[in-house]
Structures are given as structure tokens and as C-alpha cells.
Amino acid sequence: MADVETRVELTCLLDFYGPLLTEHRREVLRLYCEEDLSLAEIAEQLSITRQGVSDALQKGRRQLADYEEKLGLAQRYRALGEEAQRCMRALDRVHAEGEDLESINEAREALQNILYER
Numbered sequence: 001m002a003d004v005e006t007r008v009e010l011t012c013l014l015d016f017y018g019p020l021l022t023e024h025r026r027e028v029l030r031l032y033c034e035e036d037l038s039l040a041e042i043a044e045q046l047s048i049t050r051q052g053v054s055d056a057l058q059k060g061r062r063q064l065a066d067y068e069e070k071l072g073l074a075q076r077y078r079a080l081g082e083e084a085q086r087c088m089r090a091l092d093r094v095h096a097e098g099e100d101l102e103s104i105n106e107a108r109e110a111l112q113n114i115l116y117e118r
Contacts, residue, residue, distance in 0.1 A: 007033050013064040016073045025060040028053055084114045 011033040018026050031037045031045065032053075039057075043050045068074055091108045 007036075010061065010064065012074050013068055016077070017064050017067040017071075020067060021060055021063060025056050025063070028056040029060045029064075032057055081115065084111050087111050088115065 010029065014021075014026070014029050014033060018029070021029070027046070028042060031042045032039075037045070039050050039053045042053045046053070088108065088111050091104055091111070
């Protein structure tokens with residue numbers, strides 16, 4: 001299970017910081033995370049050695065982790081999502097009438113946009 005969690009985290013970091021990687025590292029990580037290919041399959045597809053794939057993965061992972069440590073974009077994104085969900089739950093508990101209901105519905109719609117239009 002840890003491998004799946006690692007790949008999910010790598011995919012998230014790749015979404016945020018992938019453009020900062022070299023094209024080669026980005027492609028190796030994409031094939032590993034998104035296509036779920038083995039090192040041997042990636043090596044064959046890219047016409048490089050298995051060791052070359054392993055090196056690119058290791059360097060790419062380290063680079064992505066460094067970017068996240070310095071910039072924290074993925075962590076902030078998750079925190080915003082969690083807060084927006086918390087707001088949605090709070091709004092679900094409110095029982096309002098009249099004008100207040102219209103305002104609450106407007107806030108709810110805005111939060112839905114944050115949550116589902118990422």
C-alpha cells in the first residue's frame with residue numbers, strides 16, 4: 001500500500017512542479033506514476049537502461065521533494081481544499097430563512113466552485 005501512496009504523492013508533486021523538471025525526468029516520472037509502468041517497461045519504451053530509469057526516478061523524486069519543501073504549493077492546495085470542505089459542512093448545518101438563505105446559497109456556490117472546479 002505504501003507504494004500506491006508514494007505514487008499518488010509523486011503524481012501530485014508532478015502536477016505542481018513537473019514543468020520545472022527536464023523533459024526526460026518528467027517523462028520517466030509520468031510513465032512510472034500515471035502509466036504504472038515498471039522500470040524495465042520504461043527502459044524499453046524510452047530506449048535507455050533500467051539503471052538510467054532508476055537514476056532519473058531518484059533524481060526526479062528528490063527534485064520534486066525539494067521544490068515542495070521550498071515552495072509548499074501542494075501542501076497549501078490541500079489545506080485550501082480542506083478548509084473549503086469545512087466551510088461546506090458548516091453551511092450544510094445552517095438552517096436559515098429569507099435573505100440569509102440567499103447569502104448562504106451564494107457562499108455555498110462559491111465554495112463548490114473552489115472544490116470542484118480546481
